[in-house]
Amino acid sequence: MYGKYLETSTGCVVGGAGPAGMGLLFNAVRTGTIAELAQYGLIIVDASATPGIGRLGEYQITANSVGDVFLDCLRDPAMAEVFAPLQASPAYWRIRDQAQEAPLLSQVGELLLEASQLVLDHIVARYSVQLWSETLITEVFHDRDEYHIWVEHRGQKQCIRSHALVLNLGGRQDPHNLLNGLAAQGLTLPPARAIHSADSLLRLTPRALRATFATTVAQGGSFSVIGGSHSAFSMLENIAVALEPLGLAQVNLIHRSSIRLFYESVEQARANGYAFDPVADVCPISGRVNRSGGLRYRALAVGREVLERGVVGGTSVRARLLQTDGSDVEQMRAASEVLRTAAVVMQCTGYQPLLPQLRRMDGTAIELRQVTGGLDSDPSGCPCDQGGRRLHGLHLFGLGSGLGVDPLLGSEPSFSGRIYGVWQFHHDASRVVIDAVLQRLADLASPPATVVHAHLELIRGWPERSSGSDWAEAAS
Numbered sequence: 001m002y003g004k005y006l007e008t009s010t011g012c013v014v015g016g017a018g019p020a021g022m023g024l025l026f027n028a029v030r031t032g033t034i035a036e037l038a039q040y041g042l043i044i045v046d047a048s049a050t051p052g053i054g055r056l057g058e059y060q061i062t063a064n065s066v067g068d069v070f071l072d073c074l075r076d077p078a079m080a081e082v083f084a085p086l087q088a089s090p091a092y093w094r095i096r097d098q099a100q101e102a103p104l105l106s107q108v109g110e111l112l113l114e115a116s117q118l119v120l121d122h123i124v125a126r127y128s129v130q131l132w133s134e135t136l137i138t139e140v141f142h143d144r145d146e147y148h149i150w151v152e153h154r155g156q157k158q159c160i161r162s163h164a165l166v167l168n169l170g171g172r173q174d175p176h177n178l179l180n181g182l183a184a185q186g187l188t189l190p191p192a193r194a195i196h197s198a199d200s201l202l203r204l205t206p207r208a209l210r211a212t213f214a215t216t217v218a219q220g221g222s223f224s225v226i227g228g229s230h231s232a233f234s235m236l237e238n239i240a241v242a243l244e245p246l247g248l249a250q251v252n253l254i255h256r257s258s259i260r261l262f263y264e265s266v267e268q269a270r271a272n273g274y275a276f277d278p279v280a281d282v283c284p285i286s287g288r289v290n291r292s293g294g295l296r297y298r299a300l301a302v303g304r305e306v307l308e309r310g311v312v313g314g315t316s317v318r319a320r321l322l323q324t325d326g327s328d329v330e331q332m333r334a335a336s337e338v339l340r341t342a343a344v345v346m347q348c349t350g351y352q353p354l355l356p357q358l359r360r361m362d363g364t365a366i367e368l369r370q371v372t373g374g375l376d377s378d379p380s381g382c383p384c385d386q387g388g389r390r391l392h393g394l395h396l397f398g399l400g401s402g403l404g405v406d407p408l409l410g411s412e413p414s415f416s417g418r419i420y421g422v423w424q425f426h427h428d429a430s431r432v433v434i435d436a437v438l439q440r441l442a443d444l445a446s447p448p449a450t451v452v453h454a455h456l457e458l459i460r461g462w463p464e465r466s467s468g469s470d471w472a473e474a475a476s
Contacts, residue, residue: 007160010043011040013160019254024414027434031078031434038123044129047135049134051116052112059202065296066102069110072423073422082119083118092111095108125462135151135152138357142359147255159181169355169393174195185324224344224346225251225254226346227347239319249318250317250320255325282412290412301313368391372418373402375402380395382395395436
């Protein structure tokens with residue numbers, strides 16, 4: 001296909017070493033299954049020069065979990081040797097010192113990056129796992145029991161043939177997805193209206209937000225946030241705090257479903273006077289109210305302030321809430337007018353997965369079927385195409401993909417989205433993926449080592465394997 005190339009065969013490829021991909025690797029080390037995965041051959045492919053965290057640490061918001069949740073991903077006795085150097089890490093102690101508070105995601109990112117690098121170094125040195133950094137997955141072909149994964153490193157291409165592919169390359173916010181969602185509610189945006197992704201805006205400092213929107217505020221332009229989740233209320237607060245000094249007086253929040261709040265227990269929710277369904281809104285495993293769909297910690301505080309007082313956080317900026325589920329004709333009419341005249345529209349309606357081109361061996365494209373909040377996949381993250389056929393051996397559970405509500409994962413029955421979260425990536429979500437991959441490799445009797453075949457001519461310039469940051473040796 002590409003002319004001269006190298007071809008490598010292995011048991012499993014982990015595509016993407018961000019929070020989800022690293023969650024699987026953390027869990028494999030913790031449970032001892034890393035040795036089994038490595039026995040079949042394991043290659044980790046990541047586009048970054050420093051794999052381990054993706055873009056998590058870039059967000060200028062607080063986490064929706066307390067610090068202890070992230071520490072729980074590190075404290076297993078089986079990981080003590082690997083994580084011993086963290087005892088001297090300022091990043092570790094910053095999170096530990098606020099274990100019962102929600103830390104900034106930038107601080108979480110710093111800690112998890114250090115921990116991830118320790119895990120990667122460990123599995124490369126001890127289990128001969130291969131780490132291919134600065135490497136982009138460009139195409140994936142499905143061929144019966146194999147996936148042909150085409151990758152590019154500094155302009156050079158190579159094919160990896162693998163029986164299993166765990167693919168978590170992050171998520172994106174597609175404006176067409178927002179427009180389609182609005183259209184389903186009978187709402188539209190003017191054709192020329194720009195849509196700002198919250199994923200990008202939430203990475204900006206207050207100073208950068210002021211530089212971006214100062215002219216709009218000065219001209220009296222209106223701001224509208226679309227969505228009702230953690231990111232929507234984080235966006236409300238960031239915009240209000242940054243732009244209030246410039247004269248911003250109000251932000252609109254357009255949301256389809258009721259705003260849901262998270263509580264650790266039924267008793268806590270009742271003590272706060274929160275109305276909820278004792279069956280549909282309560283997780284049967286944890287007893288938490290709106291465990292998956294509720295606003296947490298800082299977003300919860302902002303949400304309660306908006307619901308009770310109509311202002312955003314500690315500012316005087318008013319928040320106008322408009323629910324567009326069709327139950328209130330006046331709110332629907334107001335939302336339509338707000339969208340028609342909005343100067344700034346901010347999309348906070350979830351993610352779609354970032355994917356390479358997926359094809360069958362005859363070159364026809366494979367389109368994955370989507371549902372609310374992510375992909376239509378089974379409990380192990382195995383997706384299906386638009387025709388309903390499962391792509392066995394392919395597993396996605398990260399941002400934009402997610403896992404559906406499952407009794408083993410735990411969630412409130414009323415939650416219809418997909419389950420995400422660093423803790424889930426490190427525990428329940430990745431556990432079922434590891435089990436499914438190992439079962440598949442055993443069933444297919446994969447060879448117990450990575451076998452590398454050089455085809456046609458060895459491409460000069462491929463990096464040799466050294467530490468956990470370079471490619472594996474190109475040929476043997």
